Amino acid sequence: MTFHFARRIEHAPASFLGELFRVSADPSIISFAGGLPSSALIDTEGIAEAAKEVFTTDPEVALQYSTTDGYRPLREYIAERYRKRLGIPATADEIQIVNGSQQCLDLFAKIFINPGDRVGMERPGYLGAIEAFSLYEPAFAAVPLDSEGPDPAAFEAMTKKTPVKFFYGIPNSQNPSGCTYSQDRRKAIAECLEGTDTVFYEDDAFGELFFDGKPRLPVKHYLPEQSVISGSFSKITAPGMRIGWMYAPKEILAAFNTAKQAADLHSNFLCQQILARYLATHDLDTHIKKIVAVYGRQCRLMCDLFDDLMPALSHTTPEGGMFLTAKLPAGMPAMDVFRKGIDKKVAVLPGMPFFVDGGGDDTIRLNFSSSDEEKIKEGMNRLASVVNRHS
Ligand SMILES: Cc1ncc(COP(=O)(O)O)c(C=O)c1O
Structure with a gap:
């Protein structure tokens, strides 16, 4: 057949x-x-302790179905971390828990891309994003990276051509190049996108891993209502738990939540609670x-x-x-x-x-x-x- x-x-x-x-x-x-x-x-021991506590405290709840948006204490923790680390006024209502930040790529593409729509990407770009977006049949517009971020002239030219649904970038320690956007380039990108209908999708898989320990202000700081950030516990806690999040304006998050519910109802609730317990009892910093x-x-x-x-x-x-x-x-x-x-x-x-x-x-x-x-x-x-x- x-x-x-x-x-x-x-x-x-x-x-x-x-x-x-x-x-x-x-x-x-x-x-x-x-x-x-x-x-x-x-931290295998710390995570094992947290798991034990979850199982001894309320195992029936921990093993039951839950809500699509994710475990509230975990969303509160993430929002508070944005406020404390970056001074960004995030709230738990703007955070959706996902099955690893890789799922953000799929769901975001699902809610934004019709076949043939233009999507901006860094050149070189993250392979996992290329793979996830490709299934929705976009036309990619690749903007070369220099040592400070996307080439300004190429970025501007991209936005001036046929409309671009969103630009996907990794401003912090990009995969594969390892480059970090300068603060000036972040501002310039925000200025270039302001007033257009192009969303900036900021994949922040590595923002907590700066060797000097200093956070960098995201593009979202300069473009709050027109950008989203995906984040992940994979690199700072454990990738096997498959827990990440999408931080987005409420209108985008509502569509994203619909797609998430259709995809898997919700992320692994047991792992969300173990992680929340771990974060409440251990110092992540x-x-x-x-x-x-x-x-x-x-x-x-x-x-x-x-x-x-x-x-x-x-x-x-x-x-x-x-x-x-x-x-x-x-x-x-x-x-x-x-x-x-x-x-x-x-x-x-x-x-x-x-x-x-x-x-x-x-x-x-x-x-x-x-x-x-x-x-x-x-x-x-x-x-x-x-x-x-x-x-
Ligand atoms: C840039 C980038 N984004 C997203 C991911 C997906 O990570 P996770 O789904 O574990 O959060 C990775 C994984 O390496 C990555 O390098």
Whole structure:
């Protein structure tokens, strides 16, 4: 028989990532290709204690169905954190709990994109967003990133052409580049969008992971009614709980909530309560300090090893987050570096899937959060033996 799949599934980008991950799953390979937070920095004991308390306090409630918008104490906690950390007047009514911030990408696209609608993206852009949006058949408008954020002239040109439903960006420690928008660029973007019907979608997966511990003001600060922020506990607590949120103006949130209810009724209520209990009984700031100290050291080490061992490559120098991008010299295709890297037992991610309009075969993305310092040293030496032989 023939399976007549919907047209949208044909629009999903051809994924060679499955193959890459299969290859790099070999335990003798040091993988910088993935995107995991450090397992060693998950507070397994603290989360186990919180789980025990939830089960002993009110297990029948904890295991029952719940409301679509999410566990109120958790939403209050998130809103209060915005107020305290960033001085943004968030309220719990503007927060919707989701099944990992990845779900925001799907639901947001579902409520905004008709086939052929224009959606702005960074170039390079987050692969998970490209995949999620593609299923709704948009026309992507890619705006190149420089060291301060989206190129201002290209951004303005994008907004002046046919209307763009929304621009999706990651102002803090972007995935894959590791770049952070400057404060001036955030302001300029807000000014450019003001008065248009284009929403700014700010994916803030890494905003808590600045190595200097200082928060950056989001674009939403300059454009409160025309922007949304997605957030996540994955990088600061535990990704396996799959808890994130959407912070949006009420009109957007109402449509988002309708889509969320149709998709899954609500996010895992048990995990929401365990997380809320954990946050009420543990100091998240102290935990985050530990994470950024480790990631900061690992990032610096990786950058230094690039400079010392592979001077022919240039690389970004992230202020936070989990990723950096390196640019390969002319004549050194990223797929060659990947294949030869696998022979030498080190995996990096070729840049091509991050470019919605082609290109990227002269870049590689590396993750510095999931390998400890010993692994980074060994892996970078292996990588150097690949690229130095090549150049
Ligand atoms: C930029 C970005 N956004 C969203 C996500 C999804 O994270 P989660 O669904 O775990 O919140 C990731 C995961 O790595 C990411 O890198």
